[in-house]
Amino acid sequence: MCGITGWIAYRRNLTDHTRVLDAMTETMSCRGPDASGVWSARHAALGHRRLAVIDLPGGAQPMSVETDDGPVVMVYSGEAYNFTELRDELRRRGHRFTTDSDTEVVLHGYLEWGEALAEHLNGMYAFAIWDARTDRLVMIRDRMGIKPFYYYETEDGVLFGSEPKAILANPLCAPVVGLDGLREMFSFAKTPGHAIWSGMRELRPGHLAVVDASGLRERCYWSLEVGEHTDDRRTTVAHVRELLEDIIARQLVADVPRCTLLSGGLDSSAMTALAAQQLGAVGETVRSFAVDFPDQDKHFQAVDVSPTQDTPYVHAVAEHVRCEHRDIILDGAALSDPQVRRAAVAARDVPIGLGDRDNSLYLLFKAVREQSTVALSGESADEVFGGYPWFHDERRTADTFPWLAGSQALFSPASLVQRDLAQALDLPAYVQDHYSTAVAQTPLKDGETGLEKRMRQVCHLHLTRMVQSLLDRKDRMSMAVGLEVRVPFCDHRLVQYVFNTPWAMKTFDGREKSILRAATRDVLPQSVADRKKSGYPGTFDPAYLSAIQSQAADLAADDHAAMQLCDRELVRSLATAPQDAITPRDRGTLERALDIAAWFDLRQPVLNLG
Template identity: 30%
Template sequence: MAPLRHRGPDQSGVYLDPDLAMANLRLSIIGLGDGIQPIGNEDGTLWIVYNGEAFNYLELKAELIEKGHRFATSTDTEVLLHLYEEYGSTCLQRINGQFALAIWDSRKKELFLARDRVGIRPLFYVDTAERLCFASEIKAILALEGTRELDLESLAEVFTLWTTVPGRTVFQGVRELPPGHFLVVQKGRPSVPQPYWQIPFYPCDPALRGADEAAEQLRELLTDAVRLRLRADVPVGAYLSGGLDSSIIATLISRHGTSHLRTFSLGFQAAPFDESRYQRELIDHLGADNRQVLVSNEQIRAAFPDTVWHCEKPMLRTAPVPMFLLSRLVRDEGYKVVLSGEGADEILGGYNIFKEAKIRQFWSRYPASQRRPLLLEKLYPYIFSNPSRERHYLQEFFAVRERGADSPFFSHEIRWENSRKNLTFLSDDCRSALAVYDPLARLAETLPEGFAERDLLARAQHLEMELFLAGFLLSSQGDRVGMAHSVEMRHPFLDYRVIDFAFRLPARWKLRGLKEKYLLKRAFRGVIPESINNRDKQPYRAPIRELFSAQAPRDYVDDLLSETRLRESGYFNPHKVARLYAKFLNTPAGLSSEFQNMALVGALSTQILHEQFVKGERLRALGRVTPDRVVRGGETPAPHRGR
């Protein structure tokens, strides 16, 4: 249990019988005095361990009491156990929450594993001839099963798509249960993961009479999503970036919460990344009590290895590190729970990649146009204004390729074509092993039927949710860096009712011309300051180039990117990486490209993974945890008064 102590420092428990062992480390948020896991049903035939929250547990509990169930605790964990007892696997459809759970049926000798709809909570497993192991993080499996080599195909996926294809991890033989799926284990053998929810796609809903009515419905849904996510027996705070989404969530908390609003925000030493002045505007507007961590380049560099340890995958950007530092501030201030604005961009049309695809589609209808590509300057003025880059080159970079706008991956092809250049830094042996592997072909196998016939925005939204949201934002920038400091992040925009509503909206109510999140802004006009509501989106970024200058300390970076270490691990061509690193050290800031930034961060994070997990140095340094509670199979839970 020691590898996961950060996820649950408050209590620990173990269930043991001849067929199964389950353990839980608890972060106590609901039912502080009576929620230690595992929790069993009245006769000890069903047992649950669980990480997460069922926000509608009070409504579910009332329904189950009417059906004759009786409860011995005040936890949502016990509610889910009885919900499964009543409905079986279909219980998942009734849960409004974020979770990874395991339920053991000792009569059937059957294990049920499930994960929430969008993948807020992680769940990994390894299936060997001897046994099946599962855990919330890979490090717990490796500590038990032994270290694993990195999977080259999965590395190619990360260096192309920024994450692995759903279901895969970068460790050989380690699988991830995809979001919205469950599986059943019988006689030690797992079933094929089964979906109980998929990213929705609907034709335009004829019941929506107009934008004003839709805006009101959206505001009501978000208000209720926030209300449910304020349920806790501990204080609840909010992340505040200074942008639209977090400002809306903070405002709703201030209106409907029962205590004074505490917010937490990031500031950056590097001015281009800092949004402090926008944060201050909303803080003053709400009268919130804000705490800020001011992040320096040196702090990001120093915390990068710890962040990789918790994220358990290579990273192509440093953005998770400030979030790691922010969650540490939250915990130091005595908070365990924060609400955040993740998900709004994906479901309501907030990203530049959506606008970029729209411009390129418009341009593709008249490829010879000299005026249409100029619209790109509205999205990326900081790129087109760079005197070291010619406008002709950038227009060529964004041009529509041979497959045209009908390609299923049209919205993302430029991003992926650019990032897959990272593969050129791999060693000759790795490139040879990957010669016939195409991450895009693997991704295409996962797309739903009829995907290519959807409209452009619907395709782009699906790809963002399937890959970037689940595989990066909710993991490396969400759960993993939050739980590293025992902080739970909750996301009202990812309430399944809000998602379902958003995907019934016409595209013009999400992206109106080149104005992002049109309906969301309409819904909260007059509720939040107009300067924030009308502000163009500023993507959250963190310094990269500034971390690897000649003025940076000579530390682990020099060591891990040395020829000796690169040859030892075998993933990268030492000469190519050395030339790249030398360029960072010897040229002024701002002259490296996004591709080069990603390549250096990707190589460094992969080298760190190799040291921590493949060589296993940090795994071996972990101690042991003595559980607070041990339950043996056949015991009747006490003082339970069940159905």
């Protein structure tokens, strides 16, 4: 896992701009704390920060291969979980390797297959290859968009990076945010390909882009496809189990300490149990980590997506599979620390997050990194198997993104924006337009109607929209502390197979995630196998709310740039309201105001509201 960046320019000599490339590369130091490298030629400059996970001494980057017609140079972030098989195949085709790294395998794969390399990879990756033989850059992102990749077209080429901050370090990219950027920021309806910074784009999942002197062309090499599901229920459950065992075996491969993130829910528990089985077979013990809060049992409040506390279930799994477990306890003072909020916002680059859940995730990953370099996460199982409450109630039929529907909406997009700006943004129209586009992009079987058609649409919305926000959050928070988090449930083979499984089979026991539950029940405590979906926990510590109210009161009284966006009177009223009058949505409004203030301090965005 690493951070990559680069600059392609066909009408200037980039060997004269090494300081700029160094600055771009340095912004990625948190993603790659172990090593730094740069490479430059007349029209191409590449930068890399490395987090060493496989072949610690041999995977230095940028990595190049000299050919008779010029060098082929790559900067690569991620893991190719099938690199062993690919290396064997490439050896049979005559390739020779000098390291044991997956990076070298991917580079030689490009030499063998060109752009078609992407179709051979199983993993999470974002990489760029400068091919001096043709003077072109090839940029490729993994199928599900697990690893981030941004680019910015210039007059004579392109800038790119793992994160926007790398691109913004180049003076050619001004930190401008226009109305469309704000719409994307406040809508909670992440649109593939969009970035909030003017002129910047995100390379879409399952896409590659080629840059040459004539410009940039992006194309799709993979997307979810419809197909006939011919397996019966028993065969489907068995195949899901088989896939999970193969996926987890591949994702446990590392030359550094690894662990699992254990919440006590079905997803992370099943993953941890299967990992424990596989490591136990070779005499190892799986290590696991969970987040918790002081006096959570005293303050806990059940909400739609988190109806039960995690800790009893976490401990049940830890005891059942005999893993080496540690709870990371985070109190209100730690979660409300302005420096922690600043670090979380700096990691995400976007100031509209999940409040204390972002801060706690950052602190959790920071604590895990002290003992492990690689962690497996249960992220995305809800999107794959249909785990959220709104998959199963009236919200699934709403004419909008289901997570934005009804009184229990996960987000309230326009709650914080000042009135005049809200009118200019017209967020309801923006969300509706993008929802309509997203629904229209859902692949359907001929003659598919009724509930089956609607649930395919709902599943597709989650797998192409919602999952992107969560994967981006996971990646940014983990890489901010140099932790590689792998997501087994995003293996494209599993995602594609389950996508085509009929909805009736996905809910055959009348509950959410029926197939996953049936496929893993034998390795779980009964209490966990039967547990209702409960999302990543938040704190209910009164001290946390008191702290953010105080901070928000100071913000509302200040002439801060954040007030260009925030409704000052709303922030002031919520900051001084009695705690028992503050709803979860109100608390989210306060948190987002503080996030926006931190974002202005960090990025100093220039707003273009014309």
